[in-house]
Amino acid sequence: MLHVGGGAKIYRSDGCGTTLKIDPYGYCTIITGSNEIGQGSETVLAMMASEELGIDLKRIKVINTDTDIKPWDVGVHASRTSFVAGNSLLGAIKILKEKLNKKAGELLKTAHSEFEYDGGEIISNKTKEHIALDKVVREMHFSEPNELAIASFFYEPTSKFQDKEFKGNVSGSYAFAAQAIEVEVDTYTGNVRVLDIYVAQDVGKVLNPLLLGGQIEGGILQGVGYALTEELLMHEGKILNSNFHNYKMLTAADIPNIHFFPIETNDKEGPYGAKGVGEAPLIPTAAAIANAVCNALDIEVIDLPITPEKVLRAIAEKKKLKKEIV
Amino acid sequence: MNFEIINPGTTKELLGAVNKLQKEKFRFGAGCTDLLMELKKKPEDGLTIINLSQVKDSSFSGIKKSAKGMRLGAMFTAHKIVVNEEIKNAFNVLHESAHNLASTQIRQVATVGGNLCTASPSGDIACALVALDATCEMLSTTGKRREINIKEFFIGVRTTAIGKNEVLYGIAVPANEKKTKTIHSNFIKIGTRRSMECSVVSLAYHIQVNEEGVIIKAGVSIGASAPTVRFAEEACDFLIGKKFKAISQKEKEEFAEKVLSYASPITDIRATSWYRKEVLFNISKSIFE
């Protein structure tokens, strides 16, 4: 399976903007265009800023809710958020660091410009002399030429629209995945029970293992629902199951054993080599389940979802066919 | 949704409230898990809800064991059934039906009485209680108690034998036979997911076997297959006197046919009538496999 892994050109811009500031007390605020929908984007962005600026996570705030102030972002989809918002944030950090480095150099009276950021300090790579980050920010602000520790950056991925033949390098990054699935089919009821799912996925550089696991497990359960239960029923243009009682999304009780084997790679376009991971786990699932059902009973159900009724009918038809042949 | 609400604290107050409202439109609310959904779909004007959950009366909300069997108050919750070891040991079908109902959260408030009085053909606890040959006990505003067998309790889809001046007070499950050695008791619920699922078809059975392995009492009922939960009497009679472990393939199928004869399922968005019948036949056979 191949899927976009961040920065897919579906709209004229797939970019994301960031405004970053550090206040005179060393607190950092990230105003990002990207949204938090439970995937953990806030955590990952704060982790990146902490890594780059040596500021404790507790002192970092991510603002992503107010469209009056946040810069452009196209939305949380196409497995793009860590990729584009991460790159955007790193771009803003780079600009801000140039300002901070300049001031730190002045204050430490050193001519070179290479610094490390750690434990709230800016440390000279060469001499190991250091100065508190918040102090540098204050000096920037309160001495001439007075300046704030603020930077803005807009990241636009290198991807291009598809051409007329739907070809082209449409995404900033691509994700690859394979799944092997074992199912048990109840021939009395037609129920397909997914037992084990083995997932191998190219996930780029892992930024946060726990959140990665969450994306994989959630994606897979959605994939299982897509394979077995989720269906919008229509009659004469009306939706018959417009509620989650009858539109059946699976619940935590239905989650199979998931065996996840992350394949860690280094994506040259992604922040720290990371890439999008969210959708890839749900794409191979239905096909693998359909193949497993076919393997178990030698029946083919090719329209989703593979409901118990379709399975039972396919079994009945196979029996009938056998009788006719005999 | 707009309604008045009355919160009686005792059974006397409850009966008083029912008496006072005889000429008005009123409904009982127990766990309200069915009631609220219904009122949301079809709001009624000028309605009063009599909230049963504040009534302090152990006969109404507790459980009592006697030589005759077990009596559950109508307000006994699905959760309380699930955690009750005695129910699990003696009447596993009841345990399983409650365990398969909705989700942990709903089970905390959903009551046995509500499950019966809703009279849904797919009521899970109702289906188990029919297989167990339970008795429904009503209390009227005059203070009189009236008992009827659960088979007579369900009249049609969402209609029961309760009178307007009555409340369902308790449900009595008869004790297992003295000669019973082994009990085959279970609830088979067919649906597509493992929780928050309304039965597409259900089968409840409680089969008692003596020391010689012979079936001496059998209760089999079906849910979501007819306008009401149904007791498959002929299928039960068919089993009496047979050795549980020695039931032949032919007998299994004969039994399943008899169960099926009580089913007149509809086709709806959950499944077709064909599927419901097919599955009911198969799971009926599976009892002996």
Ligand SMILES: Cc1cc2nc3c(=O)[nH]c(=O)nc-3n(C[C@H](O)[C@H](O)[C@H](O)COP(=O)(O)OP(=O)(O)OC[C@H]3O[C@@H](n4cnc5c(N)ncnc54)[C@H](O)[C@@H]3O)c2cc1C
């Ligand atoms: C999300 C969800 C999932 C569900 N899943 C299942 C399921 O898997 N299986 C299943 O069987 N049901 C299910 N139900 C339905 C419901 O939860 C059960 O039927 C439950 O047992 C109803 O109990 P209650 O106490 O909430 O009833 P209520 O809603 O309070 O009452 C239901 C009806 O019974 C009447 N009533 C209640 N108590 C009495 C009494 N003592 N005397 C006279 N009339 C009374 C009320 O007036 C009302 O008409 C589900 C409901 C929801 C919302």
